[in-house]
Amino acid sequence: MSSVDIVGNLAAVRQQIAAAAEAAERDPRTVRLVAVTKTVGPDAVRQAWAAGHGDFGENQVQELVRKAGALPAACAWHLIGHLQGNKARAAIATAACLHAVDSAELLDRLERLAATAPRRPTILLQINISGEPSKSGVSPAQASDLLRAALRCEHLSCRGLMTMAPFAASAPEQQQIFGGLRRLRDRLQDDSGVALPELSMGMSRDFRIAIQEGATLVRIGAAIFGRRAD
Numbered sequence: 001m002s003s004v005d006i007v008g009n010l011a012a013v014r015q016q017i018a019a020a021a022e023a024a025e026r027d028p029r030t031v032r033l034v035a036v037t038k039t040v041g042p043d044a045v046r047q048a049w050a051a052g053h054g055d056f057g058e059n060q061v062q063e064l065v066r067k068a069g070a071l072p073a074a075c076a077w078h079l080i081g082h083l084q085g086n087k088a089r090a091a092i093a094t095a096a097c098l099h100a101v102d103s104a105e106l107l108d109r110l111e112r113l114a115a116t117a118p119r120r121p122t123i124l125l126q127i128n129i130s131g132e133p134s135k136s137g138v139s140p141a142q143a144s145d146l147l148r149a150a151l152r153c154e155h156l157s158c159r160g161l162m163t164m165a166p167f168a169a170s171a172p173e174q175q176q177i178f179g180g181l182r183r184l185r186d187r188l189q190d191d192s193g194v195a196l197p198e199l200s201m202g203m204s205r206d207f208r209i210a211i212q213e214g215a216t217l218v219r220i221g222a223a224i225f226g227r228r229a230d
């Protein structure tokens with residue numbers, strides 16, 4: 001038995017999201033919570049679903065497929081981790097949104113698969129703003145080429161950008177990184193003339209600053225489901 005109060009945590013996180021949005025003079029409804037279920041079992045996810053939560057995130061395709069199969073079909077699943085080409089078919093079939101698209105090769109593959117998929121998948125381009133070598137994502141300098149490739153894919157709906165801050169980043173560094181993603185988005189939007197409304201940024205440790213800098217999707221696991229052993 002888990003002693004984690006998932007429903008209570010979910011309510012507290014929602015309240016903290018709303019407070020952060022209001023402090024930034026934003027409408028709290030413009031920030032969507034993706035509850036990150038990696039390492040937690042389907043029962044825990046079901047508790048969040050029963051409490052009215054419908055958006056869930058996994059960083060591995062296999063886990064995403066497994067949990068999606070154990071939960072009601074009305075749940076929206078977000079693939080938040082790096083996607084390998086050989087898992088693209090399963091990802092397209094199951095996930096409503098792919099947050100970490102980071103290469104033209106992957107785009108080509110997704111576009112081919114999406115042509116026969118039941119719905120047009122939403123994708124976000126992962127950008128490595130911090131330059132941390134262990135993070136995936138393209139550099140800001142490569143972002144406009146990747147966006148151009150994404151916009152050529154008529155079966156994919158490219159809606160914005162995603163980034164992660166390094167684990168050890170200070171608050172000012174987090175602000176720099178998340179603000180950097182927003183400014184890059186603004187520039188890409190101006191240059192392309194295409195709306196990129198979504199900014200997927202912020203985790204348990206840094207979502208308040210991400211919201212202050214414009215996050216529209218926050219990906220939160222530990223603050224809801226409890227600390228992981230990893």
Ligand SMILES: *Cc1c(COP(=O)(O)O)cnc(C)c1O
Pocket residue numbers: 036038059080081164202203204205219220221222223
């Ligand atoms: C695990 C993970 C999260 C959530 O992190 P928490 O610290 O549990 O909130 C967010 N985004 C990605 C890409 C992750 O892998």
